[in-house]
Structures are given as structure tokens and as C-alpha cells.
Amino acid sequence: xxxxxxxxxxxxxxxxxxxxxxxxxxxxxxxxxxxxxxxxxxxxxxxxxxxxxxxxxxxxxxxxxxxxxxxxxxxxxxxxxxxxxxxxxxxxxxxxxxxxxxxxxxxxxxxxxx
Amino acid sequence: xxxxxxxxxxxxxxxxxxxxxxxxxxxxxxxxxxxxxxxxxxxxxxxxxxxxxxxxxxxxxxxxxxxxxxxxxxxxxxxxxxxxxxxxxxxxxxxxxxxxxxxxxxxxxxxxxx
Numbered sequence: 001x002x003x004x005x006x007x008x009x010x011x012x013x014x015x016x017x018x019x020x021x022x023x024x025x026x027x028x029x030x031x032x033x034x035x036x037x038x039x040x041x042x043x044x045x046x047x048x049x050x051x052x053x054x055x056x057x058x059x060x061x062x063x064x065x066x067x068x069x070x071x072x073x074x075x076x077x078x079x080x081x082x083x084x085x086x087x088x089x090x091x092x093x094x095x096x097x098x099x100x101x102x103x104x105x106x107x108x109x110x111x112x113x114x
Numbered sequence: 115x116x117x118x119x120x121x122x123x124x125x126x127x128x129x130x131x132x133x134x135x136x137x138x139x140x141x142x143x144x145x146x147x148x149x150x151x152x153x154x155x156x157x158x159x160x161x162x163x164x165x166x167x168x169x170x171x172x173x174x175x176x177x178x179x180x181x182x183x184x185x186x187x188x189x190x191x192x193x194x195x196x197x198x199x200x201x202x203x204x205x206x207x208x209x210x211x212x213x214x215x216x217x218x219x220x221x222x223x224x225x226x227x228x
Contacts (some may be wrong), residue, residue: 042221045216045218102163103216107156107157108157
């Protein structure tokens with residue numbers, strides 16, 4: 001298995017533009033998490049899904065952020081409109097909820113909003 | 115919800131010395147405590163974890179201890195090497211079988227000087 005796959009790895013955009021981050025979890029994993037990492041706030045859980053259903057989105061900072069998981073192998077995190085303070089590394093992670101809960105992280109997407 | 119505090123935020127040691135990172139948590143129902151290592155520019159990866167039914171766990175040069183009464187747990191690295199330099203995150207969650215309430219500490223940047 002290739003592990004958790006994220007795309008793009010780097011994204012530079014201008015304020016006000018829509019940004020879509022993508023994630024492919026490890027096959028068979030039933031939990032998927034989106035995290036944001038910044039120097040100031042560390043690693044923050046934004047939202048997580050179980051069996052494609054959003055369970056807890058209390059970490060989503062604002063209505064500008066939305067996440068979907070249309071099927072077991074794909075999830076998106078969208079920011080519309082983007083702002084400079086959204087600049088961060090966004091990680092996707094997946095885990096198998098029926099066994100030990102190691103979260104496997106993707107390589108992350110480094111987002112820069114100018 | 116769970117609140118995890120981690121200290122110190124930065125730690126510098128000489129190669130060969132030991133390093134200790136400490137975390138406290140607030141939710142007495144938490145019973146799963148993983149530690150993640152994040153090397154510069156890379157994703158967080160699980161290095162060791164401990165469950166509430168044990169007080170200590172070792173894996174080569176790494177050990178974790180847990181004091182449930184005091185609600186704190188620690189990571190110990192002995193005989194540190196330059197490749198141990200990274201940011202280390204502790205985390206806590208209630209259930210060893212799902213991650214929906216896992217919260218991460220702010221991280222400790224460990225530097226091992228050769």
C-alpha cells in the first residue's frame with residue numbers, strides 16, 4: 001500500500017481564491033482525519049469521518065472551510081474564499097477503527113495564501 | 115473535551131544524553147496515549163504508544179511512562195543520536211479502538227547536538 005496520499009503537495013494561491021485539497025486514505029481504513037499544522041497553533045484536528053460520514057467538524061475554523069468524503073477512497077477539504085491566515089500545512093490521516101488506532105498521516109499539503 | 119499540555123516546547127541535548135518530554139491530560143477517561151515523531155518537512159509518525167492498563171513500555175532506546183492518578187505521561191529517549199532530532203507530539207484519547215477524541219499536545223522540538 002502506498003500509504004495515505006495527498007495532493008497537491010504544495011499550493012500557492014491568492015487571497016479570495018478557492019482551494020481544494022485532496023486525500024486518499026489507506027485502503028480499508030474506516031476513519032479519516034483532516035489536520036492543520038501551524039507554528040502558532042500546532043497540530044489541530046479540523047474534522048474527521050467514519051465510514052465516509054462526517055462525525056465531528058467542531059474543529060473547522062469557519063464556514064469558509066468544508067470537507068467531503070464521497071466514497072471510502074477519497075476526501076476533499078475546500079477553502080472558499082481563502083485568506084492569508086489559512087496558510088499552513090494540511091495533513092490527512094487515516095486509521096482502522098476496529099484495531100489499534102495508529103493514525104497514518106499523509107505527506108501533507110503546504111498551502112500558502114498570498 | 116480533552117486538553118493535552120506538553121513540556122518543554124524546545125529541548126536541546128548533547129548526543130548520548132537522555133531526553134524527557136512530559137505531557138498532562140485533563141480527561142480522566144483517556145486511556146490511550148500515543149507519541150508521534152515529525153522530522154523536518156515530513157509527516158508525523160507513530161513511534162510508541164501506551165494504554166492505561168500498563169505503567170511503562172519500552173522499545174529499544176525509547177520508553178513511555180504513564181501515571182493515571184496524576185494524569186501525566188512521559189517520553190524518555192536514552193543515548194540520544196542526531197537522528198532523534200525532530201518534533202515530538204504526545205496525544206491522548208479515550209478509546210483504543212477509535213480516534214474520534216484524540217487530541218495532540220503542542221509538540222516539543224528536540225535537538226540533539228553531535
